[in-house]
Amino acid sequence: MSTNRERTDTASPGETVARWADSLSPVEAEEVELSEAVGRVLAVPLVADRDSPPLDVSAMDGYAVRWEDLQNRPAVLPVIGEARIGQPPLELAPHSAIRIVTGAPVPKGADTVLRREWVREHGTHIEVPAELGVSRGQDIRFQGENISAGQTVVPEGTLVTAPILGACAGFGHSRVRVFRRVRVALLVTGNELVAVDDTVQPWQLHDSNSWSLRGLLSMVPFLELRLLQHIPDDLDQMVAALTGALDQVDLVLMTGGVSMGDTDFVRPALEKIGATIVFHKLPIRPGKPLLGAMCHDRPVMGLPGNPVSVLVTACRFAGMVLRRLGGISRWQPRPTLVEVNDPEVSNPTLWLYRPVRLVEQAVAEFLPTRGSGDLVSAARSDGFVEIPPNTVGTGLRHYFPWSLL
Numbered sequence: 319m320s321t322n323r324e325r326t327d328t329a330s331p332g333e334t335v336a337r338w339a340d341s342l343s344p345v346e347a348e349e350v351e352l353s354e355a356v357g358r359v360l361a362v363p364l365v366a367d368r369d370s371p372p373l374d375v376s377a378m379d380g381y382a383v384r385w386e387d388l389q390n391r392p393a394v395l396p397v398i399g400e401a402r403i404g405q406p407p408l409e410l411a412p413h414s415a416i417r418i419v420t421g422a423p424v425p426k427g428a429d430t431v432l433r434r435e436w437v438r439e440h441g442t443h444i445e446v447p448a449e450l451g452v453s454r455g456q457d458i459r460f461q462g463e464n465i466s467a468g469q470t471v472v473p474e475g476t477l478v479t480a481p482i483l484g485a486c487a488g489f490g491h492s493r494v495r496v497f498r499r500v501r502v503a504l505l506v507t508g509n510e511l512v513a514v515d516d517t518v519q520p521w522q523l524h525d526s527n528s529w530s531l532r533g534l535l536s537m538v539p540f541l542e543l544r545l546l547q548h549i550p551d552d553l554d555q556m557v558a559a560l561t562g563a564l565d566q567v568d569l570v571l572m573t574g575g576v577s578m579g580d581t582d583f584v585r586p587a588l589e590k591i592g593a594t595i596v597f598h599k600l601p602i603r604p605g606k607p608l609l610g611a612m613c614h615d616r617p618v619m620g621l622p623g624n625p626v627s628v629l630v631t632a633c634r635f636a637g638m639v640l641r642r643l644g645g646i647s648r649w650q651p652r653p654t655l656v657e658v659n660d661p662e663v664s665n666p667t668l669w670l671y672r673p674v675r676l677v678e679q680a681v682a683e684f685l686p687t688r689g690s691g692d693l694v695s696a697a698r699s700d701g702f703v704e705i706p707p708n709t710v711g712t713g714l715r716h717y718f719p720w721s722l723l
């Protein structure tokens with residue numbers, strides 16, 4: 319009997335979720351102060367307000383000269399002035415030099431800068447040695463050589479990094495249009511769960527999934543965890559919690575209760591409130607019962623409750639949905655390749671996700687693991703690799719760190 323009876327196409331699990339993510343729209347945009355912009359996602363391109371550099375400037379401390387005045391060497395040129403940083407350009411008369419500092423505007427008429435260590439300095443004049451090789455334009459940063467006014471520095475959909483924040487300031491943008499933060503609800507299901515600071519009986523578990531997910535979510539600067547709720551395995555309570563959450567957020571993440579047990583109420587609860595199930599059960603291990611649904615126009619993801627399944631499905635699949643909602647244009651994963659030495663023959667039908675530790679650049683080793691309940695092996699790992707069906711032996715695999723970004 320097929321264990322994947324609901325799957326009708328041959329798309330890989332990554333493609334199935336990517337298609338869904340692609341069908342979603344990013345959240346609305348808002349304008350924020352530059353001081354609030356790092357880690358947010360640009361909703362408009364960052365455009366240069368003027369040329370960069372805005373005029374020709376010196377790249378070195380030295381002397382601004384005319385290249386043609388250097389043609390008979392040794393050349394002796396009187397120093398007729400000093401070009402300072404933050405002051406408008408001076409004018410260079412023929413057969414003379416102007417002392418200049420790094421970043422100062424190149425005087426009108428000058429086309430070359432001589433570094434001071436290349437010439438003999440005599441206070442009122444400089445001597446340019448015969449043996450010096452200088453090209454026209456030497457050590458000048460030309461107006462607009464980085465970018466011209468009106469051109470795009472980075473497109474919309476880019477996460478604002480430190481250099482982008484700097485570029486915003488450099489181009490005079492004191493306020494930035496970004497996508498508003500993605501609002502997320504985390505609904506953790508299970509009667510067996512107790513809080514981390516509660517007494518735990520042998521048949522109970524401390525809720526670790528909400529903490530694993532909070533760890534991942536807290537590293538995403540463009541989201542806001544609006545709601546975190548523990549729900550018992552009860553259909554009515556799950557319906558009520560889901561309905562409440564959907565009113566407040568852009569994405570609902572649920573853990574547990576999504577498999578075949580009689581008390582696995584995630585799917586029945588979603589169906590009861592009119593959700594469309596986009597997929598349920600993907601050919602992956604761990605995390606096979608993963609569920610994606612649309613409810614009240616909002617995506618809901620049911621992550622299988624086992625602790626490693628939650629982490630893997632969040633990083634590999636929920637991350638795509640989150641990045642898409644957040645407005646990131648390159649929301650598809652961009653995993654690096656690592657070499658692994660796989661002692662096993664992989665599964666003929668399932669995509670496997672195995673915790674690994676990076677041992678050197680682009681090389682990873684598998685950690686012993688007892689499967690999807692083994693949070694210890696995940697805690698000792700740096701991330702995981704994806705092993706497609708029927709992939710055997712040593713080779714390059716896609717590596718995903720424990721991250722939603």
Ligand SMILES: Nc1nc2c(c(=O)[nH]1)N[C@H]1C(S)=C(S)[C@@H](COP(=O)(O)OP(=O)(O)OC[C@H]3O[C@@H](n4cnc5c(N)ncnc54)[C@H](O)[C@@H]3O)O[C@H]1N2
Pocket residue numbers: 506507508510511523524525526527528573574575576577578579582604605606607621622623624625627690
């Ligand atoms: N008959 C079948 N049974 C199961 C199948 C199947 O295909 N047929 N799939 C298995 C797979 S694979 C997974 S994964 C699990 C996922 O099931 P659920 O999403 O319904 O998860 P639960 O049953 O609620 O929990 C599974 C496991 O994880 C522990 N858990 C749950 N939540 C937390 C939490 N917040 N913190 C720590 N630990 C948690 C829970 O106690 C269970 O031990 O289903 C298999 N069964």
Ligand code: MOO
Pocket residue numbers: 602603604605606607622624626627690691
């Ligand atoms: O897919 Mo489950 O996560 O194997 O235990």
